[in-house]
Amino acid sequence: MKFSANLGFLWNDRPLPEAIRAAKVAGFDAVECHWPYDEPAEAVKAALDETGLTMLGLNTRRGDVGAGDNGLSAIPGRKAEARAAIDEAIAYATAIGTPNIHVMAGFADRDDAHQTFLDNVTYACAQAAPHGITILIEPLNRYDAPGYFLTTTDQALAIIEAVGAPNLKLMFDCYHVQLMEGDLSHRIEVLLPYIGHIQFASVPDRGAPDHGEINYDHVFEVAGRLGYDAPLGAEYKPGGNTDDTLAWMNIWARDSV
Ligand SMILES: O=C(O)C(=O)[C@H](O)CO
Ligand SMILES: [Mg+2]
Numbered sequence: 001m002k003f004s005a006n007l008g009f010l011w012n013d014r015p016l017p018e019a020i021r022a023a024k025v026a027g028f029d030a031v032e033c034h035w036p037y038d039e040p041a042e043a044v045k046a047a048l049d050e051t052g053l054t055m056l057g058l059n060t061r062r063g064d065v066g067a068g069d070n071g072l073s074a075i076p077g078r079k080a081e082a083r084a085a086i087d088e089a090i091a092y093a094t095a096i097g098t099p100n101i102h103v104m105a106g107f108a109d110r111d112d113a114h115q116t117f118l119d120n121v122t123y124a125c126a127q128a129a130p131h132g133i134t135i136l137i138e139p140l141n142r143y144d145a146p147g148y149f150l151t152t153t154d155q156a157l158a159i160i161e162a163v164g165a166p167n168l169k170l171m172f173d174c175y176h177v178q179l180m181e182g183d184l185s186h187r188i189e190v191l192l193p194y195i196g197h198i199q200f201a202s203v204p205d206r207g208a209p210d211h212g213e214i215n216y217d218h219v220f221e222v223a224g225r226l227g228y229d230a231p232l233g234a235e236y237k238p239g240g241n242t243d244d245t246l247a248w249m250n251i252w253a254r255d256s257v
Helices: 016-026 041-051 079-096 113-131 153-163 174-180 184-194 216-225 247-251
Strands: 003-006 030-032 057-059 100-102 134-137 168-173 195-200 232-234
Touching: 003 016, 016 030, 016 041, 041 079, 057 079, 079 100, 079 113, 113 134, 113 153, 134 153, 134 195, 153 168, 153 184, 168 174, 168 184, 174 184, 174 195, 184 195, 184 216, 195 216
Parallel strands: 003 030, 003 232, 057 100, 100 134, 134 168, 168 195, 195 232
Antiparallel strands: none
16 A cells, blocks of 8 residues: 655644655655645745655645634635635645645535535636646544534535536545544445545544554555555544654555555
């Protein structure tokens, strides 16, 4: 299996270029991040070029985090901000060669949130397509993000089908899907044509994937058997020194599954 280090959580105690270098030393095949915007794109690009790693994905800015925002694209009345965040993400991704952008929906429960999200995701797909960028949407679980607009893979699938853009895919985060739906093997198989990226962490503590209620031996074997060969995103909270949490990489070392 190939693995991508999510630098939103792994080595997030250091500047992004240093985290990229640490991921390379640890043996990751790729990296991904959450919100890289405080770091000049040139410095990130230089670290990626130096290590030969690709930054597989980044997120749109969340909005006013201090006021509780966790994304903007499903919030009625904030279209201009949402689209500015999408434009910013596309510009940053283009500058560093990132192929995927996760458009964050935000907290919204009004009736018009669905149409707002459809409109903004449609906009994102149209703007991203000329750059060869795929837009990802990700259901988040109700415990960590209560009130988040997008919570299930069925809801995401309906949105993907309604938008109908070839560059719109599902971010399948095993951690969130397990908490909301379970049935991971079946869900991966059924949703495979729609999946743009897979992430993982233990459940329920969102730690390294070597403990908890998900058997990743099995989940990774299912993904591999179905022909999924892109790097799987390690998006877990190390709860200390990241380098001390990487024993799992030896368990599922390259080509061992
Ligand atoms: O929370 C997650 O699982 C994510 O992947 C988002 O990118 C960060 O909120
Ligand atoms: Mg995730």
